[in-house]
Each structure stands twice: as C-alpha cells, then as structure tokens.
Amino acid sequence: MSMNFSEFKKFLGADPLNSDPETLRARASGPEFEQAAIDASDFEQKLRSALGVAAPGEEFLEQIMSVSRRPSPRPRWFAIAASVLILIGVSGVTWWQVNLPRTIEEYVAVHYEYDGMELTGKASTDFDVSTISAVLAKLDMGTEKELSDRILFIKLCPTLNGRGAHMIVQSDRGVVNIIYMPGTMVEDQRTIEFGDMEAYMVAFEGGTAAIIGRADQDVSSMDQLVRNSLSKTI
Amino acid sequence: MSTEAERNIRFEKLARQFSTDLYRYAMWICGNDALAKDLVQETYLRALKALDSLKNEKAAKSWLITILRREYARTFERKAPKFTDIESVSVQEDDELEPDERVERQLLRQGMASLPPRYREPLLLQVVMGHCCAEISAQLGVSKSAVMTQLFRARELLKKKLQEDGVTGNVHELF
Numbered sequence: 001m002s003m004n005f006s007e008f009k010k011f012l013g014a015d016p017l018n019s020d021p022e023t024l025r026a027r028a029s030g031p032e033f034e035q036a037a038i039d040a041s042d043f044e045q046k047l048r049s050a051l052g053v054a055a056p057g058e059e060f061l062e063q064i065m066s067v068s069r070r071p072s073p074r075p076r077w078f079a080i081a082a083s084v085l086i087l088i089g090v091s092g093v094t095w096w097q098v099n100l101p102r103t104i105e106e107y108v109a110v111h112y113e114y115d116g117m118e119l120t121g122k123a124s125t126d127f128d129v130s131t132i133s134a135v136l137a138k139l140d141m142g143t144e145k146e147l148s149d150r151i152l153f154i155k156l157c158p159t160l161n162g163r164g165a166h167m168i169v170q171s172d173r174g175v176v177n178i179i180y181m182p183g184t185m186v187e188d189q190r191t192i193e194f195g196d197m198e199a200y201m202v203a204f205e206g207g208t209a210a211i212i213g214r215a216d217q218d219v220s221s222m223d224q225l226v227r228n229s230l231s232k233t234i
Numbered sequence: 235m236s237t238e239a240e241r242n243i244r245f246e247k248l249a250r251q252f253s254t255d256l257y258r259y260a261m262w263i264c265g266n267d268a269l270a271k272d273l274v275q276e277t278y279l280r281a282l283k284a285l286d287s288l289k290n291e292k293a294a295k296s297w298l299i300t301i302l303r304r305e306y307a308r309t310f311e312r313k314a315p316k317f318t319d320i321e322s323v324s325v326q327e328d329d330e331l332e333p334d335e336r337v338e339r340q341l342l343r344q345g346m347a348s349l350p351p352r353y354r355e356p357l358l359l360q361v362v363m364g365h366c367c368a369e370i371s372a373q374l375g376v377s378k379s380a381v382m383t384q385l386f387r388a389r390e391l392l393k394k395k396l397q398e399d400g401v402t403g404n405v406h407e408l409f
Contacts (some may be wrong), residue, residue, distance in 0.1 A: 009384075013389045014382040044361075047361060051343070051358075089304050101330075
C-alpha cells in the first residue's frame, strides 16, 4: 500500500535518505512528492554539514592506542600509581590526563619497561639499513653513517609529544636503547635512574634523545655521537 | 603471533576505524571537547578489557556506542554537563560557505545542542554514526516506530528553530 503525501513527509522527516523501493515508488507518485524528497535531502545535507565536528587528530588516536601498549604495573611503579591517585584526588583532573606518563622521566622509564628488552631481542646485524632512513624520514630526520652503522633495530613509537623513534644501538659497551623524541625539548643534559637502568638525556636542536643502558655501560659517552649524527632534513 | 599481539592489533583496528566518529558523537552528547575525549578514551579502555566478548566485528560500532553511552550515563547520572564548546569546535570547509549559509549552520548547531536528549540522541546515531532506524531501535531499546517519530520530531524542531530565527529558503517549503 502506497503512502499518502502526509505519511511520505513524515517518513522523509525520519529517514530522508532512504532509497528502498517503496520510498522510490512514493517519490515518483507526484511532483509534490518529488519536491518534498528534494527539500528533505537538501535539509539533510545542511544538517550533516552542521554536525561535522572536525576530527580530533592523530595525537588523540595515539593516546587511545597507547592504552593497549601500556605495560602491566610492576612493583616499582606503585609509587607512580600512588602519586597519580593523589593527583586525581587533589586536582580532580580526568583519568586520561594523568594516566599516561606526565614527565619525560616517567615516560622514558615506562617506555623502556614496556618494550626495551623486547626490542633489544630483535637487534640484529642483518637489520635492513634502509628501514633506518625510512623511519627517520617520517620524522623529517636523517642520520650520519657513524650512527646508522650502529643501529641494529629501529621503529616509530609514541612519545609525550607526537611520534618518535625507538632504536637499538651498538655502543662500545654493549647494546643500548635510544628513544628519540623530536617534539620534546629538555633544557639540559641529565641522567635519570630507574631500577638497574639509567637514561642519559641528550638535548639538541632536533629534540631530545634518551640513551638507556645499564649503569656500567656509561651511556653518557654516546652524547656526541647522537648529537652529531641525528639532524633535521628540512 | 601471540594472543596479546592479536588483541592489540584488533584493538588498534577498532581505534582507527571508529574513534573519530565516537569523538564526534561524544562531542554532541556532552558538548565539551575535553569531556568528549575523556569519554572516548574511557570507552576504549573498557572495550580493551572486554574485547574478548566482542564476537562479531560487524557489531563493533554498536558495541562501542553502547559502552560510550553507558559511560556517559554513569559519569553524568546526576547532572548533565553544560554545552560549552560546540560553537567553537571547528568544522571543515567553513570558509567556503556564504554568510547566510554560515548563519544557517550555526543555528542548526545551536538547535542541535538545545534538542532534548530523547530527540538528539537518535538523530546523532543516524546522522553522525550512520545507523539505520532498526539499529537505533536496538541501541536505544525502543520500538522502530518510536525511533521514526523521534527522528521526525527532532528534524521538525530544528526546522522550527531555523524558521523562528528568520532563515529563509527552501527549508520553509517543508512546513
């Protein structure tokens, strides 16, 4: 049974873009039906356009995806968890603003805990060197041969401020992790300690690089190598 | 590939596929950028924990919306947040609009923000999330005919808003 004009207008108001056979038949049943369908479609376009909130951006997506990459809490992170809870209680800020690492120190430690050892296991002298330039190019960065010859693995990674690169590098005292953070600037070089590891922060024009290794690896000795080898390409 | 790796890949796929639409939906139900992002993040956190319960990938979008709606209801069960940011949230191609089109769009956005939730929500599910009437019916737990009525009334209220605020044009042909 076909719709009368009043029913058709109500139907359009509920489902203006419906194109099932019954709707098309009703639409073809007279010029006023056709005009009503055109008007409803016009209004719908305006409505859809008006509701088109801009996408929140890649960083937001990274934040969401980092949820699945987050490591399980380990005992030495109870202190951080406790301070996070205190922050929530004191300032009332929302969980996502505090649940991710807030400082570069926290970030470096959490990041290394998460996949530092795993990536170290992937280090190989057979590593395809073209990956190095491909990954760094995505960050508008390049590297001198002196460093690239030592890179045994590299991948893009999330950082506190956009994307960065996580590298496994052969130092004179064994394999170390380097997390390069192009969007993060620290004011000066410094060393942080977490567990049995230490991270030396190299502050340079291209951002910050955290060189992570055991205390006996003297990671700060790689300062000049990193500083002189990583550079912006644009 | 380990089970955990598979879960992560599955989760990231859901994030890439639906996070923008969920953010837009959240933005229109709470009207605040930070709250909307918070809601979406909380939704994905809960989705990750319950990922194994999602058996059919085709149902993922509805599943995520259900989580988000529950989270919104739980968070704001006593008091709905005030719409604060909708007017300032940027919309693509704004510069290409004629001045009267821009006014019309602004009125529609204001109208949408002021719609009672029982009308706003089905309309958002249809327009922003691309749900059909049957899916909205299932999501909201009301009959399909009730959904049709709510959608019709929602659009009528928006058209009325445009009419009352003096916007002319073919929109008026609909009355």
